[in-house]
Amino acid sequence: MELHGQYVVLRPLRVDDAELTLGWREGDRATLLNRGATSVAEQAAWIASRPNTELNFVIQLRSGQPVGMLSLVNIDEVNRRAEPARFLIGDPDSVKGLPVAVEAMKLLYELVFDQMKLQRVYGTVVADNRLMIKWQKFLGMKEEGRLRRHYFIAGRFHDAVSLGMMEDEYRAIALPRMNAFIEAAAGGTRIIRRSQGTS
Amino acid sequence: MITRDVVDAIIFRALEALNAERDPDDQIEMSPATPLFGVDAALDSLEFVSIITDVEASLNVDHDLDVSLADDRAMSRPQSPYATVETLREYILEITEGA
Numbered sequence: 001m002e003l004h005g006q007y008v009v010l011r012p013l014r015v016d017d018a019e020l021t022l023g024w025r026e027g028d029r030a031t032l033l034n035r036g037a038t039s040v041a042e043q044a045a046w047i048a049s050r051p052n053t054e055l056n057f058v059i060q061l062r063s064g065q066p067v068g069m070l071s072l073v074n075i076d077e078v079n080r081r082a083e084p085a086r087f088l089i090g091d092p093d094s095v096k097g098l099p100v101a102v103e104a105m106k107l108l109y110e111l112v113f114d115q116m117k118l119q120r121v122y123g124t125v126v127a128d129n130r131l132m133i134k135w136q137k138f139l140g141m142k143e144e145g146r147l148r149r150h151y152f153i154a155g156r157f158h159d160a161v162s163l164g165m166m167e168d169e170y171r172a173i174a175l176p177r178m179n180a181f182i183e184a185a186a187g188g189t190r191i192i193r194r195s196q197g198t199s
Numbered sequence: 200m201i202t203r204d205v206v207d208a209i210i211f212r213a214l215e216a217l218n219a220e221r222d223p224d225d226q227i228e229m230s231p232a233t234p235l236f237g238v239d240a241a242l243d244s245l246e247f248v249s250i251i252t253d254v255e256a257s258l259n260v261d262h263d264l265d266v267s268l269a270d271d272r273a274m275s276r277p278q279s280p281y282a283t284v285e286t287l288r289e290y291i292l293e294i295t296e297g298a
Contacts, residue, residue, distance in 0.1 A: 089244065097237040101244035131220070131245040138248045138269075177269050184273035185236055185281055 001055070003107040006182070007098050010070065010107050013056035018044035021058070021069055024090025055111075059089070059104045067091040070104050072112065081120040084108055099185040105139055106178045113167050122164035126151055133161055140165045140174025201262055201295050206288045207231065209261075213253035214284075217246055231288070236281040247281070254291070264295050 003010040013021070022043040025036045037043035050056055053075045059068040068089040075082040089101055112118045124147060125132045137143070141163035150160035165174060211229050218226045227233060227241055234240040236247050251268050258264040268287075272294055273280050280290035 092243045095244070096240060099244075131249050134249050134252045135245045138252050176271075177267070180267075180271055180274050181269040184269060184276065184279055 003057070003111055005103045005107050007062060007103050008067075008100050008107070009060050009062065010057035010104060011060060013047055013050075013058050013069065013071075015044050015047050017058055017066070018047055020066060021047075021090070024069065024088055027090060056086070057108075059100065061094065061098075061100070065091075065094060067094050067100060068104065070108055072108060075116075075118075077116075077118075079120075080118045081122060082112055082116070082118055083123045084112075084121055085123060099182040101135075102139070102178050102181050102185070106175070106182070109170055109174065109178075113170055119167045120164060121170075122162070124150065124160040124162050126153065127159040127161050133163070136163050139178065140169055142169070201258075201264065201292070203288060203292060205262075206291050207284070209254055209257045209291075210250070210284050210287060212257065213250045216253055217242070217249055231283065231285040233284045235283055235287060236279065251281075254287070258291070258295070266291070266294055 001012065019040045022037060022040055025043075037046050047056070053073065055072045055075070057070050058066045059070055060066045068091065069086055070084070070088075071086040073083050073085045084105070087101075087105070089095060095101070109121070112121055121141075122144070123136070123141075125136060127133075127146065133143075142165060143161060144164045145162040147160040147162055149157040151158045214227050214229055214233070221227070225241075235242060235250060240247070242250070255266065255268055258266055268280070268291070273290070278286060280286050
C-alpha cells in the first residue's frame with residue numbers, strides 16, 4: 001500500500017531499508033525514541049518481523065528520495081483505534097521549505113479515518129520531548145493523561161504524556177488545520193517553482 | 200489594537216524559548232529577516248510548529264486574541280506568511296486588525 005500526497009509518498013518499509021533507517025534511528029533527532037536495533041542485521045530482522053497489527057512506512061519525496069519514517073501500530077479493528085508511532089524525519093535538510101512532516105501525518109490520518117474507518121488515534125510521547133508534544137497537539141491530539149516513569153531511555157526513567165484524537169476532532173479541527181498549513185507553508189515554494197517554470 | 204512592536208516581541212519570545220532548547224552554538228538569530236520556514240530556515244518542522252503554537256498561545260492568553268495562524272486565511276497567499284519573522288508579523292497584524 002502506498003499513500004500519495006502533493007509532496008510526499010508513504011511507501012511500505014522494506015528489509016532493504018535497514019541500513020538507511022538504522023542511520024536515522026542513531027541520529028541526534030531520535031534520542032527520545034525507544035531504543036532500537038544496534039546493527040543493520042538487527043534492524044533488518046526487526047523490519048522482517050513486523051506483525052500484521054502494524055503498518056510501517058518510509059516517507060519519501062515525490063522524487064523517490066527517502067527522508068523519514070512513520071508507522072501505525074497496535075491496529076485494533078474491534079475497538080477501532082490505532083497508534084501513530086516511530087515518526088522521524090531522518091533527512092531534515094532535504095525537506096526544508098516543504099510541508100513534508102505535516103503532509104505525512106495527514107496521509108496517515110486519511111488512511112486511519114477514511115479508509116480503515118477507525119474512530120480514534122492515540123499515543124504516548126516522552127514528557128521531556130516538548131517539541132513533539134506541541135507538534136502532536138498542533139495536529140489535533142489532546143492531552144489525556146500522564147504516565148509516570150513510563151520509559152527507560154538513556155539511563156533514566158521518563159514520564160510520558162498520553163495523547164489522543166477522535167474522528168470528529170480530526171475532521172473538525174485537525175484536517176482543516178493541516179490543509180491550511182500545507183497550503184500556507186508552500187506559498188513561497190510555489191512562487192519559486194513558478195519562476196522556474198515548473199508549475 | 201496590537202502593535203508591530205508587540206507582535207515582534209511575541210515572536211522573539213517564542214524564538215527565545217526555542218533557543219533555550221538548542222545548543223549555545225546553534226542559536227536562531229533574533230531579527231525581522233530571520234527565516235522561519237523555507238529553504239533558508241534553520242528551524243525544522245517541529246521547531247517551526249513550536250513557534251506557531253507559542254505565538255498563538257501568547258496572542259490568546261496575553262492579548263485575548265483567539266486567532267489561528269493555520270486556517271483558510273493563511274492559504275493561497277502569494278507569499279507564505281511563514282517565510283520570515285517579518286512576514287509572520289505582518290500576517291498577524293493583518294488578521295488581528297480591528298480586533
